[in-house]
Amino acid sequence: MCGLPRCPVMERFHASVRVKTTDSYMGGAPSVFVGTYGYPKMAGGPLLIGENDNPEVWVEKAYSIDDIVSVRSRTIRGNTAAASRGPDAMQEIALSAVPLDVEVTFTRPVAFDLRFDGTIAPVGLSGNMRKIDVLDNAKTPRPVEKAVGDTDLKAADAVWDLYRDGVGVHQVSQLLSAGLLGRQRKVVPTRWSITAVDDMLGKAGKAAVSRNTALDEFLVFTATLHGNTIVCILTPGDFRYEMIEHWQAGSMWGGATGAIMRDGESRKGKSGYSPIAGAYYSARLAVLDYLRTTERSARAIVIRSIADSYWAPLGTWVIREAARQAMNQPPVSFEDLAGAQGYATAILGTDTWTHHSTLLRDIATQKNLFDFF
Numbered sequence: 001m002c003g004l005p006r007c008p009v010m011e012r013f014h015a016s017v018r019v020k021t022t023d024s025y026m027g028g029a030p031s032v033f034v035g036t037y038g039y040p041k042m043a044g045g046p047l048l049i050g051e052n053d054n055p056e057v058w059v060e061k062a063y064s065i066d067d068i069v070s071v072r073s074r075t076i077r078g079n080t081a082a083a084s085r086g087p088d089a090m091q092e093i094a095l096s097a098v099p100l101d102v103e104v105t106f107t108r109p110v111a112f113d114l115r116f117d118g119t120i121a122p123v124g125l126s127g128n129m130r131k132i133d134v135l136d137n138a139k140t141p142r143p144v145e146k147a148v149g150d151t152d153l154k155a156a157d158a159v160w161d162l163y164r165d166g167v168g169v170h171q172v173s174q175l176l177s178a179g180l181l182g183r184q185r186k187v188v189p190t191r192w193s194i195t196a197v198d199d200m201l202g203k204a205g206k207a208a209v210s211r212n213t214a215l216d217e218f219l220v221f222t223a224t225l226h227g228n229t230i231v232c233i234l235t236p237g238d239f240r241y242e243m244i245e246h247w248q249a250g251s252m253w254g255g256a257t258g259a260i261m262r263d264g265e266s267r268k269g270k271s272g273y274s275p276i277a278g279a280y281y282s283a284r285l286a287v288l289d290y291l292r293t294t295e296r297s298a299r300a301i302v303i304r305s306i307a308d309s310y311w312a313p314l315g316t317w318v319i320r321e322a323a324r325q326a327m328n329q330p331p332v333s334f335e336d337l338a339g340a341q342g343y344a345t346a347i348l349g350t351d352t353w354t355h356h357s358t359l360l361r362d363i364a365t366q367k368n369l370f371d372f373f
Contacts (some may be wrong), residue, residue, distance in 0.1 A: 002312060021125070022107040029134075029342035030054070032090045032121065032139050033077050033169070034177050036189040042176075044187060045129060046093050047080035047100060050255035054170045055121070055317035057326075064332060065226055065312055073124035078104055087187075089132045094178035096138035096150065104208065119191050119278045121315040144166055148180045155182030159197055159203040169285075169320070173197040194316060198281035203269075203290030209239050210267070212291065217297040218340040220332045222347050223289075223325035226249075226318055227310030230326040231344045232287060234298040235337060235363050238267050241287065243280050243302045245354065250308045262356045264352045278316035279304065286323030299363060303344065303353045337364055 027050040033043030047053060051071055058068055066297060080090060093100050110127035140148075143165035147158040158181045162172050177193035179185045186195070214236050221232040242264035247254035263274045274280035287300045304319060334340040343361065345351045 020291045021112065023106045023127075024077075025102075025106075027101065029093050029102045030056040030098035031174055032094050032178055032190075033120075033279065034187055034189050034193075036045075036080075036121035036191055039189065042187065042189055043079040043128075044190075045080035046075040046132070047123065048078055048102070049074060049308065051129075051237070052099070053121070054168065055315070055321060056168060056170060059225070059321045065314065068314055069114075069122065069312055072122045073260075075123050076110050077123045078106075078124040078129045078132065080124065080132070086229055089134050089182060091178050092134050094171075094174040094180060095140045095144060096136075097141050097144075098139050100138060101135040103135060106129045116313045117191075117315065118313045119194060119316050121317065122312070141167060142177065153183070153184075156200045156204070158182060159200045163201055163298045169197055169201070170317075178333070179279050195278040195281055198278065198285050198316070198320070199290060202281055202284045202288055205285065205292055206239055206269075208360075209288055209291045209297050209354075212295050212297040214238065215296045218334040218337055219298075220334070220340050220343050220347075221326040221329055222344075223322055223329055225325060227307040228313065228322045229305040229307070229317055229348065230319070230322045231285065231303045231305070231347050232283075232323070232326055233303075233340050233344055234287075234291075234331075235301075235340070236281075237297070237299040237366075238365070239288075239291070240267060240299040240304070240359060241265050241284055241319065242300070242357060243276055243283055243304065244353045244356055245276050245279060246303065246305045246348075246350075248305060248307055251306050251310065252308075252313065253304070254308075260352060260356055262358070264359055269273040279319040282316045282320035286320060286327050289324070290327040299358060299359060301359050303348060305348050307347040 025361060029046040029048050031047045033047050035042050049129045078088060106127040107130050110125040112124060113126055114122055114124040116122050142164055144167060147162050159172055173193045175181050176197060177188050177190045204245040215234055216236055219234040223230055245261045247259045249258040253259055256354050261275055263276050263280055283302045289303065291297060332343060
């Protein structure tokens with residue numbers, strides 16, 4: 001009835017038939033989850049599944065949307081509101097670089113509640129824990145030990161240090177969510193920690209890129225992941241950023257005619273929270289990582305085009321990983337903006353994005369020093 005090639009409501013029903021409820025669990029706890037309901041008195045706890053739930057691993061293993069939904073529909077979210085050792089166990093799990101084995105008993109059989117969300121990955125089952133015992137010792141990387149042990153280090157600085165030391169975004173957001181970073185430490189809802197980490201890393205990345213030499217050509221990068229096509233245009237200049245999100249007609253939030261929105265920032269920074277939500281910050285991080293690595297600065301226009309094959313929102317990690325794949329591909333180089341714009345339009349199959357881009361018009365009309373010779 002919704003017109004999508006795959007119906008999220010029906011997929012939720014089919015997933016509920018496949019999973020079995022239980023009042024106990026023994027196995028891996030790869031990560032933690034803190035909800036937003038009841039803030040600041042939120043319920044949170046471990047995610048219980050005998051598989052790796054790091055999105056970067058899903059990408060490496062080429063998981064399909066079906067594969068991810070299958071894994072997450074079997075994942076149990078344990079709530080620690082009334083559990084003995086709950087908060088301590090949650091922090092141990094967040095500290096470990098590998099999943100810890102745990103033994104859990106619930107107050108009643110876990111309930112099925114699979115929901116799809118644009119920011120966080122779906123979770124199929126949930127229940128209040130009566131008791132949790134951690135059966136392993138956390139294997140904590142040295143950079144994590146250092147950041148967690150430094151109670152004078154600001155959260156933003158700790159996040160940046162961890163990232164530069166090779167700790168992945170997934171674990172960094174886990175540490176922040178579990179209340180293990182910063183001077184005034186507190187548990188943070190997972191939804192907020194994901195975007196906060198992307199934003200902190202983006203701000204630090206911008207500061208690093210501001211000292212780089214400007215790009216001297218026009219580059220176009222592209223990749224597609226789970227029906228999300230990312231096209232990034234880099235042009236010479238100091239760092240500025242714009243993202244255009246286009247839900248194609250017939251896609252989940254595209255309706256009959258499609259839907260489009262934009263947001264951007266100047267070199268002075270971002271004002272307020274983006275209407276594009278977490279996707280804005282995830283894609284920006286991938287672009288800044290490329291510019292830091294190549295020691296260049298540039299103006300970036302990122303277009304995200306979402307097809308109807310993306311039938312289930314899986315979280316902002318999809319946009320981050322799609323943008324990373326794009327920025328890791330060899331770019332196509334052009335001598336002028338018109339060439340880059342035309343190539344991007346050919347990839348996207350429409351020039352609709354050009355009518356919404358403020359940065360594109362600014363780049364096209366801006367004068368530089370050579371125009372006066």
